[in-house]
Amino acid sequence: MRWSTEKAVVGSLEGCETVKVLVGDEQREFTLRRELLRDSCAFFKTHLDSIPSPSSASCPGNGGGTDSEAREGKQQQQQQGQEAEKAEEAEGDEDEDTVLWLPNEAADMFEIFVLWLYQRKRFASFLDHAIHAMTPDECRSLRTNLVRLHLFAAVIDLPALQDAAMDALQDLYLRFDWDMSPRFLAFLYGDCDAQHAVRLRKWAVAMLAWTLHGGADKAPALAGPVDRLFAAYPDLRADYQMHLHKMAQSRADVRIKNPQLRLPANRLRSGERYFGFRQCTFHSHRATVGEGTCPHALALGLSHPAAHRWDGEEVESDGSDADHAIIISPVGDLSERSYLDLS
Ligand SMILES: [Zn+2]
Secondary structure (H helix, E strand, C coil): CCCHCCHHHHCCCCCCCCCEEECCCCEEEEEEHHHHHCCCHHHHHHHHHCCHHHHHCCCCCCCHHHHHHHHHHCCCCCCCEEECCCCHHHCCCCCCCCEEEEEECHHHHHHHHHHHCCCCCHHHHHHHHHHHCCCCHHHHHHHHHHHHHHHHHHCCCCCHHHHHHHHHHHHHHHHHHCCCCCCHHHHHHHCCCCCCCCCHHHHHHHHHHHHHHHHHCCCHHHHHEEEEHHCHHHHHHHHHHHHHHHHHHHCCCCCCEEEEEEECCCCCCHHHHHHHHHHHHHCCCCHHHHHCCCCHHHHHCCCCCCCCCCCCCCCCCCCCCHHHCCCCCCCCCCCHHHHHCCC
């Protein structure tokens, strides 16, 4: 999918100040509206603001964003975003586009980011439409890139993007009725930063529990691999046991409560809540929104405030959750995603 060049997605750039973003080793080029990108989150604001404007072209010390990040102690490794020299210097023309390079990200993931950036309100329907034309391999590739997008959103600290990626991932699993694969779990617990992957892990563990308890045909085949995973990743075992404990506490039936199915607030009163999870269970604001309407839906005008609060048991919250307080700093070393295969 090349959403970044589709007029229906990005509209016209005419008259807009633009920025070129190069993504991945191959430096696939994306031309985006500068203001839109800059206003999306602090990560892009910091990096775009640190690129000298054409009128103040000198660049003392070089790499403004990189240096200031380091001075602020924002941890770790090489910088995620790198400001390249002006295109005009490289190409010798009058192109005044500034250039930002994300060397460790996947260009196919960034295509989905661009879709979200320009079409937040219609993000889900664009994806839904696109899936109809995809081959099974392309759908699996989309899954991989949604996982990458979720992690990218954690790295650049953009919760709304992370939550949109989670919704899309759940919907994709529901559509194809995919199971949680041992390989996906090994990736999340073996290769990912625990903070970045915290919500994906939570969801994956719920998926695993549902798969192991729900299908007599699937559980036996998974038993061996899962035992090996539990032995290799004690955190996975602990998260799994905690999930089962919470489900038992809230009298939820792990056999039928499907983590693929997300329910908006206005459907929680119905019996559907036994068969799915409330919409914000795996969202960044899980601990603060309670049983209310998802704030993203409100912000995008996709829903109305709930007139009531459901007073039943709190199925998924453990009361000690402080996910929303975690501050995630940009890091550069995300190469684990380059061989990502979740089948
Ligand atoms: Zn939400």
